[in-house]
Every structure is written in C-alpha cells, then in structure tokens.
Amino acid sequence: MTAGLAVRARVARGGFTLDVDLVAAPGEVVAVLGPNGSGKSTLLRALAGLTPISGGQVLLDGAVLDDAGTGTFVEAADRPVGLVFQNYRLFPHLSVRDNVAFSPRARGMSRSDARTTADRWLARLGLTELSGRRPGDLSGGQAQRVALGRALAGDPALLLLDEPLSALDARTRLDVQSELKRHLSSFDGPCLVVTHDPVEALVLADRLVVLEHGRIVQEGSPADVARRPATEYVAKLVGLNLYTGTADGDQVTLDAGGTFVVPDHGQHGAVLVALRPSAVIVSPHRPDVSSARNTWPATIEGLTLLTDRVRLDLHGEPSVLVDVTPAAVADLGLRPGGQVWLSAKATELEVYGPSAPRTAVVPDPVP
Known part of the structure; x- marks a missing residue:
C-alpha cells in the first residue's frame, strides 16, 4: 500500500478541464496556487468527493476514492478527508464544542465520545474557554481555529484547506499564520x-x-519556485521580472525586444531570464563607467508606493519593474513620463530552461 495522496485525474466541468498528476506524502504540506479560474477549487472539490472525476484515479493511502474507469466513487461523507472551507461554514445553532464534535459524530462515534474528542481538540487549540459560545460570538481568528478543530477531530487521513486565512483582517492573518503552521506540522497525513x-x-x-x-x-520547494519562476504569473506572484528569450553563450535575445548579457554557462536555445526589481539601478543619465554589463534606456510609466519602497513601471527594451527608495524618487526627480537609464549586472540575472506543464495522461472512462 502506498502512503499519501496520489492524483492522476481529469475533471471536466462545462468548458473547463482540470488535468493533473499530483502526489503528496504523509506529513507534507502542499500549497496550491493559481489565478482565478485555474482549477484550484475544482481540484479541492474532486479530492473532497464533491465533484466526480472524468478520467483517471484518486488514491489515498492506497485506497481508491475515485476511479472513472471502474466507476468506483466514495461519497464525501465516507471519505477520511477533513475540509476547512474559506468562510469556515460553522453551524450557527451549535456551540463551539458541538461544532468540533460534529466530525467524529459523522464518523459514527457516540455523542459522549465525540464530545470528549472535541474537548481534547479545544484544549489543543486554546479554545476551551469558548466551548459554550456560538459561532456568531467568535472573532475571525477564533472561528478559523474552530473550523480547523472540526476538520481534525474526525481523524482524517487527508486535510484540505481552502483559502484558510482569507476571511481574516491583515493583522489577525499574521497572528494566525504561525499558529496554523504549528498545527499543520503536527498533522500526520x-x-x-x-x-x-x-x-x-x-x-x-x-x-x-x-x-x-x-x-x-x-x-517545487518555495525557494526553488521563488528563484526560478516558470511563468509570468508565478514571476509576479514572487515579485520578479521574467523574460523569455534565446540564449547563445553569454547573450540572450529577448522575445519582446532587447538583449541581456548573462553569465556564460554554455546555454543555447529557449530560456527564461529572471531579474529582481531591487537589482536594477536607475540613473537620470547614461552611466559613463559601470561594472554592469547591461545598460538600456526606459520611460517611467507609473510609480506605486509599496510600504517602504516605490515600484517603478518602466517601458523599454526590455520593460521592467524596479524597486527604489522614496528618497531616490525625490533625489532623481522620478515621475511618470520621465526618461531614465537602467543597468543590471550579468550576475544578477538567473537564466534557466523553460519547463512544460505537467498533465496526467489518463484514459477516458469506459462507457
């Protein structure tokens, strides 16, 4: 029996198709990201048993939860899966204690044993004092912990969290993040x-x-994805400039115009080039002498204040996002429509090969 989650499946809903090949090991926390309409919710619904798959299999610890070929389908209520919804969906008429006890009761546990299990989770999550309250009397952070406790009290083999912190305000979200990480690190599945x-x-x-x-x-690991984004969406997500181009030794000709001098690692053919916004130097005039091997003119299209820095949107060959200090904006007289020169060292450019999307090759179900 193979431990963990193994998904090699296709889900067709209207004109949209989710096609994934995904595994998750016991104790591993996998974050699923993507723009709206990318299939994140469809994937979660398929794993929870709320949406049947159209092709392939879903296996959990070697047991078949869904198999489009054989027609095997385990209903959501019978799956050993804990689900924390985006808005928690606590039962408003039940106390905190009975909300948490709901999962073990649904698994067939007696009322007394379910409440004992709930009390244990309430103590673990620091919610004992709130056990008699109704969900309407809870803060956002407290409701999040109750929803997590309800999911874990059912002793699931797989835990699914749908935007677990999105309903919280910014300050509460930061406080709950580290606490949630601690609880997830102790989950065995x-x-x-x-x-x-x-x-x-x-x-x-x-x-x-x-x-x-x-x-x-x-x-990949958070560090690998942040350092080497594969698409423009991922690059924006982690705050990098990303370019496609063709490498020939230490020269990369960019598809959108312009060239970069890069460290020569003997690369040839299609590549991606990543550049941090903070690694680009902005000058009002063309530098006379510079150690940077990449220098090009650009026009400022916009300025955005980002807490302790200003993000410049610059049009050129290539176009680029650059981070500077508010003091630099004042000292250099930077403004929309202004002309500047940009420079970046070759060593600041990360060059790597593109990767193909991973899809599952699954047979169509037998009619």
Whole structure:
C-alpha cells in the first residue's frame, strides 16, 4: 500500500478541464496556487468527493476514492478527508464544542465520545474557554481555529484547506499564520492548502504547486519556485521580472525586444531570464563607467508606493519593474513620463530552461 495522496485525474466541468498528476506524502504540506479560474477549487472539490472525476484515479493511502474507469466513487461523507472551507461554514445553532464534535459524530462515534474528542481538540487549540459560545460570538481568528478543530477531530487521513486565512483582517492573518503552521506540522497525513497569497504559501508549505488553465505549470520547494519562476504569473506572484528569450553563450535575445548579457554557462536555445526589481539601478543619465554589463534606456510609466519602497513601471527594451527608495524618487526627480537609464549586472540575472506543464495522461472512462 502506498502512503499519501496520489492524483492522476481529469475533471471536466462545462468548458473547463482540470488535468493533473499530483502526489503528496504523509506529513507534507502542499500549497496550491493559481489565478482565478485555474482549477484550484475544482481540484479541492474532486479530492473532497464533491465533484466526480472524468478520467483517471484518486488514491489515498492506497485506497481508491475515485476511479472513472471502474466507476468506483466514495461519497464525501465516507471519505477520511477533513475540509476547512474559506468562510469556515460553522453551524450557527451549535456551540463551539458541538461544532468540533460534529466530525467524529459523522464518523459514527457516540455523542459522549465525540464530545470528549472535541474537548481534547479545544484544549489543543486554546479554545476551551469558548466551548459554550456560538459561532456568531467568535472573532475571525477564533472561528478559523474552530473550523480547523472540526476538520481534525474526525481523524482524517487527508486535510484540505481552502483559502484558510482569507476571511481574516491583515493583522489577525499574521497572528494566525504561525499558529496554523504549528498545527499543520503536527498533522500526520498529507495536507493541501489552496491559497492566492504567496506569503501564506511560503510560510505554510513544504512544496508549492502552481496551476494555470487546469494544468500544473510549476512545482517545487518555495525557494526553488521563488528563484526560478516558470511563468509570468508565478514571476509576479514572487515579485520578479521574467523574460523569455534565446540564449547563445553569454547573450540572450529577448522575445519582446532587447538583449541581456548573462553569465556564460554554455546555454543555447529557449530560456527564461529572471531579474529582481531591487537589482536594477536607475540613473537620470547614461552611466559613463559601470561594472554592469547591461545598460538600456526606459520611460517611467507609473510609480506605486509599496510600504517602504516605490515600484517603478518602466517601458523599454526590455520593460521592467524596479524597486527604489522614496528618497531616490525625490533625489532623481522620478515621475511618470520621465526618461531614465537602467543597468543590471550579468550576475544578477538567473537564466534557466523553460519547463512544460505537467498533465496526467489518463484514459477516458469506459462507457
């Protein structure tokens, strides 16, 4: 028996098709990211048993949850899966204690044993004092912990979290993030966290999986994905400039115009080039002497204040996003429509080969 989650499946819903090949090991937290309409919710619904798959299989610890070929389908109520919804969906007429006890009761546990189990989880989550309250009397952070406790009290083999922190305000979200990570790290089964927040994914997950148009376009450790984004969406998510081009030694000709001098690693053919916004130097005049091997003119199209820095949107060959300090904006007289010169060292450019989207090759179900 293979432990963990193994998904090699296709889900067709209307004109959209999700086609994924995904595994998650016991104890591994996998963050699933992607733009709206990429298939994140469809994937979660398929794993939870809320949407049958159209082709392939879903296996959990070697047991078949869904097999389109044989017609095997385990109903949501019978799956050993804990699901935390985006808005928690606590039962408003039940106390906190009975909300948490609901999962073990649904698994067939007696009322007395279910409440004992609930009390144990309430103590573990620091909610004992709130056991008699109704959901309407809870803060957002408290409701999130109750929803997590309800999911875990059923002793699931797989935990699914749908945007677990999105309903919280910014301050509460930061407080709950580290607490949630601690609880997830003690969960023995695989856990999938659907999120649109890159910081949340980086904090909570051991591995990132990025969906676009129903396909896995990138997966890997948070550090690897952040350093080498595979698509423009991923690059924007982690705050990098990303370019496609053709390498020939230490020269990369960019598809959208312009060239870069890069470290010569003997690369030839199609490549991706990533550049950090903070690695680009902005000057009002063309530098006379510079150690940077890449220098080009650009026009400022916009300025955006980002807490302690200003993000410049610059049009040129190539166009680029650049981060500077508010003091630099004042000192250099930067403004929309202004002309500047940009420079970047070759060593600041990360060059690597493109990756193909990962899809599952699954047979159509037998009619």
